[in-house]
Amino acid sequence: MARVLYWFRTDLRLHDSPALLAALNLKPAALFPVWCWDPNYIYKHRVGLNRFRFLLESMQDVSDGITKINPLSQLLVVRGDPSDLLPELFKRWSITHCVFEQDVNGYARERDKKVQDAAKKAGVEVVIEPGHHLWDVEEILKKHGGKPTMSMKALEGAVKGLGDPARPVDAPTKLPSPLLKGKSEPSERKALLSELRKTLEGLPEYSKKPGPPKVDLNSAELGGQRKPDGKVTCYDTLTGPDQDAKDGDKDNFTVPTLASLGMDPAACGAAPEASVPGGETEALRRLEKICKDAAYVATFAKPKTSPSSDTLEPSTTLLSPFLKFGCLSIRKLWWDTQDVIDNYKGSKTSPPENLHGQLLFREMYAVAELAVGDPFQGIRGNKVSRYMDWYLPTHYDKEGNKIEPRPRGDDVSESRLEAFRAGQTGFPWIDALIRQLRLTGWVHHLGRHSLASFLTRGQCWISWERGSEVFEEWLLDWDPNANPGNWMWLSCSAFFAQYFRVYGIATFPAKYDKSGGHVRKYCPELANFPDKFIYAPHTAPMEVQKKAGCIIGKDYPFPILDEKEEKARCLNRCKAAYDIGFYGTSKEVLEGKAEGI
Numbered sequence: 001m002a003r004v005l006y007w008f009r010t011d012l013r014l015h016d017s018p019a020l021l022a023a024l025n026l027k028p029a030a031l032f033p034v035w036c037w038d039p040n041y042i043y044k045h046r047v048g049l050n051r052f053r054f055l056l057e058s059m060q061d062v063s064d065g066i067t068k069i070n071p072l073s074q075l076l077v078v079r080g081d082p083s084d085l086l087p088e089l090f091k092r093w094s095i096t097h098c099v100f101e102q103d104v105n106g107y108a109r110e111r112d113k114k115v116q117d118a119a120k121k122a123g124v125e126v127v128i129e130p131g132h133h134l135w136d137v138e139e140i141l142k143k144h145g146g147k148p149t150m151s152m153k154a155l156e157g158a159v160k161g162l163g164d165p166a167r168p169v170d171a172p173t174k175l176p177s178p179l180l181k182g183k184s185e186p187s188e189r190k191a192l193l194s195e196l197r198k199t200l201e202g203l204p205e206y207s208k209k210p211g212p213p214k215v216d217l218n219s220a221e222l223g224g225q226r227k228p229d230g231k232v233t234c235y236d237t238l239t240g241p242d243q244d245a246k247d248g249d250k251d252n253f254t255v256p257t258l259a260s261l262g263m264d265p266a267a268c269g270a271a272p273e274a275s276v277p278g279g280e281t282e283a284l285r286r287l288e289k290i291c292k293d294a295a296y297v298a299t300f301a302k303p304k305t306s307p308s309s310d311t312l313e314p315s316t317t318l319l320s321p322f323l324k325f326g327c328l329s330i331r332k333l334w335w336d337t338q339d340v341i342d343n344y345k346g347s348k349t350s351p352p353e354n355l356h357g358q359l360l361f362r363e364m365y366a367v368a369e370l371a372v373g374d375p376f377q378g379i380r381g382n383k384v385s386r387y388m389d390w391y392l393p394t395h396y397d398k399e400g401n402k403i404e405p406r407p408r409g410d411d412v413s414e415s416r417l418e419a420f421r422a423g424q425t426g427f428p429w430i431d432a433l434i435r436q437l438r439l440t441g442w443v444h445h446l447g448r449h450s451l452a453s454f455l456t457r458g459q460c461w462i463s464w465e466r467g468s469e470v471f472e473e474w475l476l477d478w479d480p481n482a483n484p485g486n487w488m489w490l491s492c493s494a495f496f497a498q499y500f501r502v503y504g505i506a507t508f509p510a511k512y513d514k515s516g517g518h519v520r521k522y523c524p525e526l527a528n529f530p531d532k533f534i535y536a537p538h539t540a541p542m543e544v545q546k547k548a549g550c551i552i553g554k555d556y557p558f559p560i561l562d563e564k565e566e567k568a569r570c571l572n573r574c575k576a577a578y579d580i581g582f583y584g585t586s587k588e589v590l591e592g593k594a595e596g597i
């Protein structure tokens with residue numbers, strides 16, 4: 001009889017999960033739905049409080065969903081390096097099969113290989129199913145000759161032979177429980193879980209030895225999760241020995257809460273309540289609501305949606321965090337909207353600007369990342385990133401390891417980067433967007449354009465790697481493909497080359513919102529400026545500033561740079577970089593260790 005360990009990772013849902021379906025097709029006598037806190041992964045990535053909260057809510061929702069189907073089951077949250085811990089669980093729980101959704105990103109590839117090898121040794125069969133994308137990303141890459149998909153045309157060409165994405169399937173109506181042992185009453189779940197808990201005794205993460213010292217999760221920099229020396233601290237409570245466990249009576253499989261982890265939204269600059277609640281239930285509710293508005297779905301045109309929108313009234317779908325954590329099946333989104341579009345009688349939009357076009361961009365970056373590998377996250381060794389002589393690039397030691405924390409660069413660029421992060425650039429549009437990002441975890445696509453353009457080739461000429469890190473920390477929907485991919489696009493390092501098209505810091509938002517509602521909301525100190533000055537308050541006469549109750553230079557900063565002057569400088573630098581035409585890093589290209597595209 002099969003005893004299946006189902007490993008949740010990028011698929012926090014029960015509907016349309018090819019991997020979960022594959023697990024159930026094994027007709028298991030016992031199903032162990034596991035979530036594993038992986039210290040390697042957690043330490044590698046910056047995860048701000050908003051995304052963390054979204055993840056915890058999504059885990060809780062999937063756990064509740066499991067219990068709803070089988071009152072004797074729930075998500076089993078465990079802690080430890082999966083390549084060590086899962087083989088232990090295989091042994092202790094007599095697992096015959098380990099099933100999970102394919103994850104082709106850099107770190108995941110390595111981790112999964114280790115788990116597969118360990119499973120093989122233990123005689124456990126591993127089943128991996130693609131499910132995070134419209135098609136199997138490995139198949140798309142093969143169709144594209146192993147080359148990165150650098151344009152929508154390339155992506156569309158590559159998926160042509162793959163047919164339509166599969167139609168979604170419903171959530172299962174039955175799920176076996178772990179460790180049945182004849183128990184059948186819902187009230188017995190706790191007893192059953194504490195029995196299961198005992199099987200973990202002796203594992204390092206579950207020993208009763210005192211754990212690492214408790215740290216103040218909120219006082220450090222980077223949203224309270226990094227010490228000034230650059231080390232990530234907060235997850236010690238998740239990944240170290242369980243310091244609060246009382247002998248045997250604590251159910252360690254439950255999903256933690258922000259409070260139980262000692263994380264405080266206020267101290268991290270995040271909104272007290274989630275701006276976008278996480279979970280499959282919420283994702284399906286949102287999708288259903290969107291699909292009720294047929295005209296919106298069928299005539300969706302990204303460039304026409306307003307960047308001055310927020311999580312309360314987003315002008316785009318705001319489904320990205322749900323796709324990121326797999327709370328929503330991408331195929332369900334594709335087909336539910338396709339059905340609406342098919343039934344719509346009026347004229348319709350098409351890719352790349354329509355809704356399906358957006359989903360294809362997601363595929364395009366995933367295939368490009370798979371082709372490039374881990375270097376896709378930065379410039380060094382990244383064969384698609386054009387060499388541009390940015391300020392504040394990432395530094396490496398002699399062995400090629402990233403130096404953390406990054407050594408300080410020149411003072412002007414450092415202070416510009418700090419002002420950018422703090423929402424204190426003196427450019428209200430930029431400041432409103434970054435403050436919105438930190439507070440809520442989401443910014444409209446064109447807002448992200450404005451931020452990325454400003455920090456890189458538009459004005460500051462700071463490496464896109466630095467901006468990508470800020471987004472990595474604060475975005476709810478941070479994605480290892482879309483984030484670096486879009487930063488490369490916006491900085492004209494890859495995917496897009498029209499460097500002469502630069503967003504006006506005041507003129508661009510004014511096209512969508514003349515009275516600057518977004519600025520008034522996120523930069524309240526500017527709320528009383530007349531419309532005329534809302535995007536450039538430093539140009540307002542002193543009388544106007546006094547009347548608005550905000551003196552520029554005192555209550556709100558002067559602009560940190562001259563927009564036009566810096567734009568002209570950046571254009572020259574872009575031109576020079578394009579004339580040279582290096583990719584990767586200049587050193588590597590010159591030494592013949594990197595290739596162009």
Ligand code: FAD
Pocket residue numbers: 302314316317318319320321323324355358359361362365443444445446448449452471475477478479480482483484486487490
């Ligand atoms: P919608 O417009 O409703 O689009 C529907 C879905 O399509 C999105 O949920 C998303 O999954 C996908 N999508 C849309 N645009 C893109 C795009 N340009 N690239 C890839 N997928 C896209 N998106 C992320 O999901 N994660 C990121 O880390 C991320 N980082 C970005 C960084 C920069 C500098 C920029 C300019 C864009 C980034 N994007 C990222 C892409 C895009 O801004 C977001 O996907 C989108 O704004 C999310 O809002 P939405 O769900 O309302 O999008």
